[in-house]
Amino acid sequence: MFSANDFISATYSNTIEKGSFTWSAPSNIALVKYWGKKDKQIPANPSVSFTLNNCKTITKLTFVKRQNDTSKCAVQADFSFDLFFEGKPKEDFKPKIQKFLERVHLYLPFLAAYHFTIDTQNTFPHSSGIASSASGMAALAMNFMSLEKALNPEMTDDYFYQKASFLARLGSGSACRSIKGSVVVWGTHANIKGSSDLFGVEFPNVIHENFKNYQDTILLVDKGEKQVSSTIGHDLMHNHPFAERRFAQAHENLDQLSTILENGNLDEFIKIVESEALTLHAMMMTSMPYFILMKPNTLEIINAIWKFRNATKIPICFTLDAGANVHVLYPENVCEKVLQFIKDELVGYCQNGQYICDEIGIGSQLIINN
CATH class of the missing domain: 3.30.70.890 (GHMP kinase, C-terminal domain)
Structure with missing residues (x-):
């Protein structure tokens, strides 16, 4: 199991000038609820959720290397991004993305080296009352991790998914439960093997047929x-x-x-x-x-x-x-x-x-x- 320090990236073995990824990430519905949190999006109690299938966010991340690379400035990074929701600029979403980038920069130091275009849409109706922060932040985290994997191709799948969940949590707590698995536990619990406050983990035990589909x-x-x-x-x-x-x-x-x-x-x-x-x-x-x-x-x-x-x-x-x-x-x-x-x-x-x-x-x- 990884610690927060394990997610602090050092040097990368590859370089990449531009490209794009598109990920979908679903919403989830908690069965045991998370309500109350500590600093840095740490849950006050563990939770477990069903991952949904149809209610999801689809996010395309396009990136191009900036001429003025500020990625080595660890104190105050200068992030550059445009944000579109369903094809239209969405300025009122930008402060949340800015805050997310500030939170995760320590773990993704390449963020300030690129200009990003984030184009996102939901499969469920806008303003439907369904929380889209979990699916939205999970989809964005997956895109950023795809870029980091391109910079560091030796990355293992376990590291990839656990770090993605870790990053998603810093954007929206419940987003860490939307990365991988049909039943996901978030929060340290004595009887759940591998459970952590830092990221969601797939329910480790065999799930009865009654709960399939x-x-x-x-x-x-x-x-x-x-x-x-x-x-x-x-x-x-x-x-x-x-x-x-x-x-x-x-x-x-x-x-x-x-x-x-x-x-x-x-x-x-x-x-x-x-x-x-x-x-x-x-x-x-x-x-x-x-x-x-x-x-x-x-x-x-x-x-x-x-x-x-x-x-x-x-x-x-x-x-x-x-x-x-x-x-x-x-x-x-x-x-x-x-x-x-x-x-x-x-x-x-x-x-x-x-x-x-x-x-x-x-x-x-x-x-x-x-």
């Missing part, structure tokens, strides 16, 4: 901007009266969920996943200042899911991220019945009737290497 239908309840950002929400955990117990609970739930993912117990899976979702929002409602991100239709959907599950015994459940949208999780073998239920009873609670059908994926993928 698991489905996630995302109900878009509210596509507006959240009234409280996730960054502020995380910070409010520092003085939260229930923080320490919550962090301990996350460790306990991850222990239980690890066993469940191996033995395929869907009833126990539902209990942990739904409890985690409600606990996340309970932390928001009991912080100071307190806030509520669920909407009335979020609660209507939750109650409808409970009623449907009790009546049919179909193992459908929900989870939530830090917002109003509802992720409906269920095994592939009940897909037809659940989708009919969603169309008949839940679509009316979605903004403009919108929902997205997704499933477990495998992580980031290289699309073009020029």
